[in-house]
Amino acid sequence: MRYLPESGTRKMILPSKYVQGAGVLNQLGTYVKQYGERPFVVSGRTSFSKVKARVQASLLSAGIPLVGYVDSVTECTRAKINEVSAKAEEIDADIIIGCGGGKAVDTAKAVAEKLHVPSISVPTQCATNADGMADAVIFTDDHKFVEDLHLSRPPVLVLVDTEIVGRAPPQYIVQGMGDALACAFEKPAYAASQRAKKAGDQATTAALDVNLRCFQTLMTHGLQAKKDVEAGKITEAVEAVVEAIKLQSGFGFGGGGCAAAHAVHNGLTSLPGIARKHGEIVAFGTLVQMVLEKRPMGEIERVMRWCKSMGLPIRLQELGQLDRGQLYLAADKACDPSDSMVCMPFLVTPRMVLDAMEEADKLGNALS
Template sequence: MANIIGSPERYVQGRGVLGELCKHIQSMGKTPFILVSESGKGRVEKPISKGAVEFDTKLTYATFRGECSRNEIDRLIKAYKESACDVIVGIGGGKIHDTAKAVAFYAGAPVVIVPTIAGTDAPCSALSVIYSDEGVFEEYLFLPRNPNMVLVDTDIISKAPARLLVSGMGDALATYFEARACKQSDSGNFIGGQYTVTSMAIAKLCYDTLISDGVKALVSVREGVCTKALEHIVEANTYLSGIGFESCGIAAAHAIHNGLTAIPETHHYYHGEKVAFGTLTQLVLENSDLKELEEVMNFCLDTGLPTTLADLGITEIKPNELMQAAELACGPNDTMGNMPFAVTPQMVYDSMIAADALGRHYKSKR
């Protein structure tokens, strides 16, 4: 199997770059179909419109209805084809990005991803995570190519709620540990190959950047300012994590996230928040070195990421419900099989209970 690394054709990050959107899409199209939430449109319309005047660009907006589901994708494919636009732009969070990528794939259109938060590593990947209309994980849609462009305006991200940045750090936190597991098991990545030296280095750099700059970036975004530390974390959450997970692979942490989506109490929590608890559970599952486990636990506590099931809304542990989540995490269509040893639902259940107990233990010492 070949060693393959994937990435977007171009990654643009900086203060105020949203105003340059129409300039940057000129090589792809002249009439963008902009997918954005109703509330998000009010925040991005003004800077985009200024660039549209300069480049004589007709803008068409479509409202995202909240879930990356098959029904939503089909609705937007129809709307795109009726619009006579020639490039799709997804502006917002991870589910908008995944929906825009899926619509572009089925419609045969180029796609530009514009995160307004650094809340997931979805922007750079050739992957869409499909959920039911009710928000329960259904499947991964593997795409033949990465987005044509990812454009990240750090001025906008610095004004977003701090919890969203933290959620992005939770998603990015899994990148290195899952990459390491895939390397140990010699598993394939998301693009039909195996990790490269570069992709493993990117995954490790992602983790190192979180540890060195995560707390500083959180302080910056709480104050609504854009510092060098925040720029580094935005890049880690968006680019390093995106390239790292896709080109190395994922394992237990994301599979556990997917299992947890079946528990209704977790639906109000962000993807990265559930992935962070999944990462702690994976470390327990691996019987990770205590020093490593404590570093990850303390990072979660310092940034406010979940370390217990109660932090995800599961205040009453129902064994049957948690076992169902463990069984889903070990399903044949998920990524638990990328672990370097055989994993059973009982092992996942036990590790979630143990991770929860460790989280309560370390919290009590604060």
């Protein structure tokens, strides 16, 4: 068969190891030892206070004591990355462990990239799937988006202790599910647009299959997992949902693959008065994407009912104190050429986004 260069390259980016279960943090030392001898932790203060003793004990029992740590990450900024890199380099750290939420693990990954050493992610909550990704989202000190820094490699290990992430405040796992919900819609849209553009990088079928599996897991186990976490129980439903968020949702895309849902999020967060978190706004963005795609009403309603049962927003008024007259500004911003709306497989205009937001809101009101 003749080689067709225009068919692009199927590409998949994954962490080398993914380990999840109750109590697995105690195995950290054994795993770290496979990659380095001078581990350095990058974390936020609250996160690290929860796991510090166990991290240190596990490393010590493997014969590789912690050589240093920074537990002051509150935002993944360029300044913080430089500051932590200098400190880790000074004491000759040869493996970086990111411990906490998205900001801490993103900072850790960026530091590891600068130092040319491997990184490990140890999440302490489930609001994000940043742990296994080969990118770091850079912000300013006051949480303004700067850039999505693409890294040469993802972490060598994502170690998810469900006793820890499952006992974080329940809203985190709900936010994580809201964010993960988008993957079953954004990833196929992104893949289709890459195909249409005959882009160099194409999605693998394997990644798309896993992303769809994530969606099924959320629909099947999401509500039970929420109830179990609220009741302080780590059950099979919780394990299934944690895997859906932490492994399946971004599977194989390495940090790329967003489309309308995240672009709508970025548009909405540019407005004053938004009072919801990333994953919650992305969930609403997913509903807007479904409307843009003209999905069957039954399908939109099913996802909307699920969102409602989870406490995820299905109406504009649930997002915060929005000035409806400014909604067009959010629609404009969502269609910024540098944003992921361009990864939709058809042209999306600000007018279409505005109409879709209004339409999703109308459907949400009918269901409420």
